[in-house]
Amino acid sequence: MSLSDPTPDGRFGDFGGRFVPETLIPAVLELEVAFREAWADPSYRAELDGLLADYAGRPSxxxxxxxxxxxxxxxxxxxxxxxxHTGSHKINNVLGQALLARRMGKTRLLAETGAGQHGVASATAAALLGMECCVYMGEVDVRRQELNVFRMRLLGAEVRTAMSGSRTLKDAVNEAMRDWVATVQDSHYCLGSVMGPHPYPWMVRTFHExxxxxxxxxxxxxxxxxxxxxxxxxxxxxxxxxxxxxxxxxxxxxxxxxxxxxxxxxxxxxxxxxxxxxxxxxxxxxxxxxxxxxxxxxxxxxxxxxxxxxxxxxxxxxxxxxxxxxxxxxxxxxxxxx
Structure with missing residues (x-):
């Protein structure tokens, strides 16, 4: 009952791939290896399943x-x-990525958010696992989602406002990726949807299956x-x-x-x-x-x-x-x- 996996270079037919700066190639390759190893590890799967049931409240x-x-x-x-828990499907993916980031030795979660739900979920997982969290959000979305901005800060996350372009989700992703380039040794980019360079589309889908x-x-x-x-x-x-x-x-x-x-x-x-x-x-x-x-x-x-x-x-x-x-x-x- 599942969709097919991408090709080794991250393609779904003509779509997908890995178009990132050279400085991020080692990071996305490391992430792919780490995810494959974690997903094959019964202890990682058991910890994630336990959190989904007892923390997130699954099954919904x-x-x-x-x-x-x-x-x-x-x-x-x-x-x-x-x-x-946190009010959306986002927690499924975030718990999986946060556990993976901890397993990789990362101490800081980066996230983008539009409606604020992924930001809240990321801040929640970071608080649970004792990690720093920085969330990028477009200025337009900060204004129309004030309650979720408050929730993220209450959970201990730093919320940074993206002021470029349309000042919405696209620009928040841009800013988060820039931060990741500069802090890749300590930070994991907890991308919130089935987009971005391989392995993110496949990995995020797997967490949401x-x-x-x-x-x-x-x-x-x-x-x-x-x-x-x-x-x-x-x-x-x-x-x-x-x-x-x-x-x-x-x-x-x-x-x-x-x-x-x-x-x-x-x-x-x-x-x-x-x-x-x-x-x-x-x-x-x-x-x-x-x-x-x-x-x-x-x-x-x-x-x-x-x-x-x-x-x-x-x-x-x-x-x-x-x-x-x-x-x-x-x-x-x-x-x-x-």
Missing amino acids: PMTECHNLSEHLGCRLLLKREDLN VLGHEAREQSEALLGGPPDVVVACVGGGSNAIGIFSGFADAPTELVGVEPAGGAAIGRGVPGVVHGMESYLMQDEFGQVVEAESISAGLDYPGVGPEHSYLAATGRARYESVTDAEVVEAFQLLSRSEG
Whole structure:
């Protein structure tokens, strides 16, 4: 019940790869070796599984939306990642990477964040394991996600504001990678989505596969078989690839939903950004087009390379929705289910 692994050079078909400065080549190679060794180590897996269960609160429940299902004329199930510790799916990946960083002898976690959820999860894991934490966040997102900035600082993290470019997630990633170049001996870059240079897209997906495995078991228990359709939002694409992984071998349609103002697959063309080749919103001169979304975590002009591969092969379908449509759906769900 999983997706295929990338090639040795980190490719999913024509997408992925490892496009980083020479100073980071040893770091990403070291990370790949360390991850392979850790994932093959039963003691590492047992410690991670224990934290996911007793600290993060997994498995997260599957909720059937009876009222909304009646309104829509279908059976609608929600995989409740919002009920994990720190409030999102991000903790799955962060716990895995933080344990890996400690195993590698790193003392400092670096992270980027848009909505603040990955930053909060990174700060939480750093506090748990006694590590320093520095989170980069675009100035626009700092203003619209003040509560999560407060939470990160409460947990002991340093929050640095990215003031360049669009001052959103893309620019936070840029700043975090610059910091990593300068502090690579002591710092681990805890990238928050299935993007970036190999091995990040594969490694982050692996940490999120727990979400897909649970969803497969829970949906089959409720429905008597796999669902007809699995739908997930897509920015970088970590929650989507996590749940898709559980249904890769099922006769289930996989649908990713991008923001209309940040539809890298729907509006983009192949290009290189943040160490990977993937679909990317660009102008006629190859310059990155700024993404826009009401969601602070989805205003990213690229997408994880495995999503580009799934789109190119036809295994998954990608649609886009406007901010107005999202707000309408959010209100409908809230008023139907509480």
